[in-house]
Amino acid sequence: xxxxxxxxxxxxxxxxxxxxxxxxxxxxxxxxxxxxxxxxxxxxxxxxxxxxxxxxxxxxxxxxxxxxxxxxxxxxxxxxxxxxxxxxxxxxxxxxxxxxxxxxxxxxxxxxxxxxxxxxxxxxxxxxxxxxxxxxxxxxxxxxxxxxxxxxxxxxxxxxxxxxxxxxxxxxxxxxx
Amino acid sequence: xxxxxxxxxxxxxxxxxxxxxxxxxxxxxxxxxxxxxxxxxxxxxxxxxxxxxxxxxxxxxxxxxxxxxxxxxxxxxxxxxxxxxxxxxxxxxxxxxxxxxxxxxxxxxxxxxxxxxxxxxxxxxxxxxxxxxxxxxxx
Numbered sequence: 001x002x003x004x005x006x007x008x009x010x011x012x013x014x015x016x017x018x019x020x021x022x023x024x025x026x027x028x029x030x031x032x033x034x035x036x037x038x039x040x041x042x043x044x045x046x047x048x049x050x051x052x053x054x055x056x057x058x059x060x061x062x063x064x065x066x067x068x069x070x071x072x073x074x075x076x077x078x079x080x081x082x083x084x085x086x087x088x089x090x091x092x093x094x095x096x097x098x099x100x101x102x103x104x105x106x107x108x109x110x111x112x113x114x115x116x117x118x119x120x121x122x123x124x125x126x127x128x129x130x131x132x133x134x135x136x137x138x139x140x141x142x143x144x145x146x147x148x149x150x151x152x153x154x155x156x157x158x159x160x161x162x163x164x165x166x167x168x169x170x171x172x173x174x175x176x177x
Numbered sequence: 178x179x180x181x182x183x184x185x186x187x188x189x190x191x192x193x194x195x196x197x198x199x200x201x202x203x204x205x206x207x208x209x210x211x212x213x214x215x216x217x218x219x220x221x222x223x224x225x226x227x228x229x230x231x232x233x234x235x236x237x238x239x240x241x242x243x244x245x246x247x248x249x250x251x252x253x254x255x256x257x258x259x260x261x262x263x264x265x266x267x268x269x270x271x272x273x274x275x276x277x278x279x280x281x282x283x284x285x286x287x288x289x290x291x292x293x294x295x296x297x298x299x300x301x302x303x304x305x306x307x308x309x310x311x312x313x314x315x316x
Contacts, residue, residue: 099188108189115196135203142200146193157184 001172009169010057014064017045021069037144040114040152043089047110047156050093052169054176058094062086077128081121088120089113101174106160107153114149115142221305222287224266226259228252229297238264238285238302251296259300266300268293 001009021042042065049058066086070079093113096104118141126134160166214220226234228251238261246260246269257278260269265283268291278293287304 096192103186103188104192105184105186105189107185108192111189111193112196115200119200132203133207136207138200138203139197142197146197154184 001169006057010053010060010064013045013049013053013061014068017042017061017065018068018072020045021065022073025073037141037148039148040117040145043110043113043117043149043152044156044159046086046090046093046113047106047153048159048166050097050109051106051156051160052166052173054173055094059090062090080124080128084120084124085117086120088123089117092116105153106157107150110153110156111146111149114145114152118142118145222264222285223303223305224261224300225303226298226300228299236261236266238266240264249298251298253296255296257293257296257298266302267291268298268300271296 024039024041045065046062049061053061066083069082074082093109096109096112118138122135122138122141126132160170220239222238224236224238225232226236226249228249233249241261241264244260244262246258249257249259255272257271258269260267262283265285267283268278268281271278271293273293273295275295278291278298281291284291284302287302289302291300
């Protein structure tokens with residue numbers, strides 16, 4: 001990959017993530033059981049960045065995505081929630097991915113991301129509300145998170161295997177390691 | 178379906194299981210803390226009965242073993258019959274039109290209330306510790 005290609009690819013991923021998350025906000029959530037639970041479709045982008053880019057460039061994608069999403073349709077409080085969620089879920093996904101492709105697949109990585117995203121958001125919520133009873137909501141969210149995470153893992157797996165460019169980038173990344 | 182199953186590797190299951198267990202951690206801690214504070218002898222629940230915002234009676238519920246019954250009259254002469262049974266309290270009967278207070282039944286936890294709107298009677302359970310409060314978070 002040349003430098004320009006790399007920059008364009010990073011920008012592309014960030015833009016996709018922003019659009020996907022705005023698109024997702026437009027969908028009313030169908031399950032009244034777990035208010036606050038989301039599909040987390042933007043997680044696909046994080047997974048793909050993690051598997052096709054270096055750690056530093058993945059962080060770039062995430063930062064751009066966070067800032068743009070906030071500017072385009074967020075408030076300071078949503079910024080705090082998503083920042084905590086993104087940082088924590090990235091750390092978790094990165095660590096889980098370190099286990100190696102033989103041990104853990106994209107499904108595990110994305111489920112980890114989904115759950116830790118919830119954890120991060122609830123920690124911030126309980127800090128803002130000054131009570132940690134908010135964390136009692138965690139089991140409900142993490143259950144929804146696992147289901148969404150598995151679905152998104154499967155989706156990202158298909159994308160990485162069947163979109164030629166992504167497939168090649170992944171090869172490239174694995175060769176560099 | 179088998180192609181989905183093939184994608185899942187062993188560590189996926191291990192990691193997801195661990196994370197699910199972790200997500201129950203706050204719940205466990207909370208119930209342990211709650212159980213402790215319920216057994217705390219320093220924690221005393223008091224039922225405060227007020228009519229028209231004026232406190233008319235205080236009843237210590239913690240450690241109460243008797244059953245007692247009394248009437249509370251409001252300014253118009255209407256009557257609510259209140260019953261205290263061990264550490265619980267309820268409105269046994271009332272001559273109000275909607276009977277909401279009677280249907281509420283027994284209450285025993287700090288923060289719970291029985292309200293009889295037509296008679297302006299409020300029964301609230303207070304604790305000498307900070308009451309846990311419900312919060313609403315919106316983004």
